[in-house]
Amino acid sequence: MDCPAGFRLSGIKFKDSENLAFIYSPQGFTSAGIFTLNANPAHPVQFCRKNLTRESHRLIFVNKGYANAATGPAGLKKQRDLSSHLSEIFDIEEEEILFASTGVIGKNFDIPDDNIQKVCALKEYVKPYDFAEAIMTTDTVKKVATSEFEINGRTINITGIAKGAGMIKPDMATMLSFIMTDAAIEKNILQKALKDAADKTFNCLNVDSETSTNDTLILAASGAAQNKTIESECENYKIFYEHLRKVCRILTEKIAADGEGATKLIKINLKGAPDEETAKRGARAIASSPLCKTAFYGASPNWGRIVSAIGAKGIRIEITKFNIYINGVAWIKNGSPVKESEEQVREIMAGSKYKLDIDLNNGDKEYLCYSCDFSTEYVRINAHYVS
C-alpha cells in the first residue's frame, strides 16, 4: 500500500530504538490537529498547537524514545534547536513543521544530530507500514488503515497510521496518529471533519484510563487528487467525512485490540439511556472498570460488576428492565441471567472480539466505546517498562 499522492514517508530504526520518522510534502498540505487534554502537554504538542494556526505545512517530524514532556526550559530549548535544524535541512519555514514524540516522560530530550542528518538524507522513501513500524513502542502490530473513493470523478485516498497500546483513554486523540489524504479541502472544514470523526472513534477508546502528555492526531490534505476543493458541508464533504470516519474507526479498533496485554477487542454500547451524557458516562464507566475488564479477561459472565460500575457513576438502574446482549445474544433479561444462552455467552466471551449492548431501557440514547480486557500481561509490561 502506498500513501496518498503528495506525501513522502521516511523512517529509520536505530540500534537504541530511538527511531526517527517523517512525513514530507514538497507542495505542502492543509492540516488539522487534535491533541491531548493533559494539563502538562509535551513540548512537541505545544509547538503543533502554535504552528497549526498557519494554513499549510510541509513536514511532520516524529521521534521515538523521548516524550519531551516534563523537561522544562531545557526541553523547550532542545525542541527549538530541532525546529531550526530541520528548517535548514528542508529549506522550509520553522512554522511549516509539526512535531510528534513518543517515549519516556521526564527524560532529557537529546536526539543526536547525526541521526537527524541520517533520516533526512534518505533518498528511498518508505511505505505506510514501514512508517508505522518505526514509531511502534509497546505496540505488537503495525496500525494502518486506508480508504479509496471518488468525488466528482476524481479518485481520493485517505490513509492513516497510528501507534498506541498503553496510556490510552477517551477525550484525546490517540497516542500518535497521522492521516494523509490527497483530497483538496479547505482548512476549517478539514478540522471539523477530524474533530467529528475523532469524537466518534478515537475519543471513544479506552485501554487503561490514562491520558498521555503527547497524544497527537494530525490530518494532512495534500490536494494532489485535484478534486474541486471541498469548502462547505456539501455532499462531497459527507462522502469525505464517511471515509475519514471509517479510517479512524479501523485505527481505533486496531489500537483497542492491541491494548497493552489485551487479549480481546470489546465494543461496549450503552443504550436505552435517557440522555447522551448518561449513555456516555455509563459506557465509559464499564470501559474503565478494572473489575469489568479483568472479568472480560477471565471470560467470566460477571454482570453484577457492570451494574456496580454504572451505579458508581451515579446512574440508577431499574433492575427489572435491565438487559445485556452479547453479539446480539440475550445474556441478561429483565435483571436476570437467561439460562438458555449461558453456554453461548461463555463461548462468545472466550473469543477475541465481541460487542456488548447494555440496555437501561429508560430512553433512546446510546454511546459506543472501544475497549479491551485487562490482563496479567498489562501489569507485567508496565511494572518494568519505563514510559
Added chain:
Amino acid sequence: MDCPAGFRLSGIKFKDSENLAFIYSPQGFTSAGIFTLNANPAHPVQFCRKNLTRESHRLIFVNKGYANAATGPAGLKKQRDLSSHLSEIFDIEEEEILFASTGVIGKNFDIPDDNIQKVCALKEYVKPYDFAEAIMTTDTVKKVATSEFEINGRTINITGIAKGAGMIKPDMATMLSFIMTDAAIEKNILQKALKDAADKTFNCLNVDSETSTNDTLILAASGAAQNKTIESECENYKIFYEHLRKVCRILTEKIAADGEGATKLIKINLKGAPDEETAKRGARAIASSPLCKTAFYGASPNWGRIVSAIGAKGIRIEITKFNIYINGVAWIKNGSPVKESEEQVREIMAGSKYKLDIDLNNGDKEYLCYSCDFSTEYVRINAHYVS
C-alpha cells in the same frame, strides 16, 4: 482482645462459605453510619439508611455470599423476610436491626433459615478477630483495630473490625466496617465524629477505583463505660474523636496493605497545592492510575507517570519547582531525579510500605491518600473470582 462492654459478637463459617455473623447489644446502642454513594445500593444498605433515623439499635446482622444488590423486588422481599425473622428470634423491633452484606452482586438472596437459626442460637460469643474472619472474602488478613483511653476517669474502648480488599475507592465507607465503643455519646455528635474520621481515613483509600454497591461503615456506642454522655464538641469529644480516627486510620492502612494482589501499602501525600480540591484531585489521580500503580509494583522509579496522571486531571505542574520525596528522601528535585539518592529510592520502592510526598510547590494545601500497588495477582484474582 475482647470487644467493648455492652456488645456480644457471633459468627459461623458454613461449609459453602456463606457465613453469618452479628453484633448484638441487649441494652441497645446509639448508632451512626456511612454508606456507599453507588446509585444502585444494595437492599441491606437501603434498610440501614431507613432504620438509622432511629436513635438506637440492638442488632447488626452481617452475611457473606450474597450482596443482595441488583436483585430487584425479589431481593427486597427476601430482605424483609430476614428482618421479620430476626425480629422474632431476638424479640426486638425490626427498626432496631442494621444489615450489611458482602458477596455476589445480582445473585438471588437466599440464606437458608436453618443457618439463621444456627447462628442466632449460639450460646458462645466470639472475639473480634473471629468475627473479622467470618466476614472475610478475598481478604488475606483479619482486620481489627482497638484503642483504649480515659475520659473523666472512665476507661473507654473503641474497637473496629473491617473487611475489604477489592472494589475499594474513595467517597464511601469501606466495604464493610463495624466500630464499637462503650462510650456514652449523643447520636448527632456520634455521626459527626464518624463522618469526620471517615473523610480523613476510609474516604482517602483507593485499591482499584471501584465503588461497591454494599459499602457500609457503622459506629455503635453502647454507653456501658458510664462516662458523662458526650453531647457537644467539648474536650472529651476531641479525645474520643482522636481515638476513633486512630482506629479508622489503622483499619484503612490494613485494607490498603491487603488490597487484592497488593504487595505494598503506599501513602500518597500531594502537597504544595494552591487549594484543597487540587490537592485531593491530584493525590487521587495517582492513587487510581494503573500506570503509576504497576510502576510501584515493579519498584520502577518512573516519575513521569506521576506527572502525566496529575496532568490528566487538569492540574498544571511548573516542572522546575516540582519535587518528590519518598520516606523523606529527595527523589525528584526541581523537576529532575536526584542522582545521589537513586539507589536509596530503589531500595525504599522495593519495600512493603512507604510514603510519597509529591510537592507542587505552588501553595500550602495537602491531601493524603492510602493506596497500594497493582499486581498481576490482582488480575488473576479478579479474572475468575465472581463478586
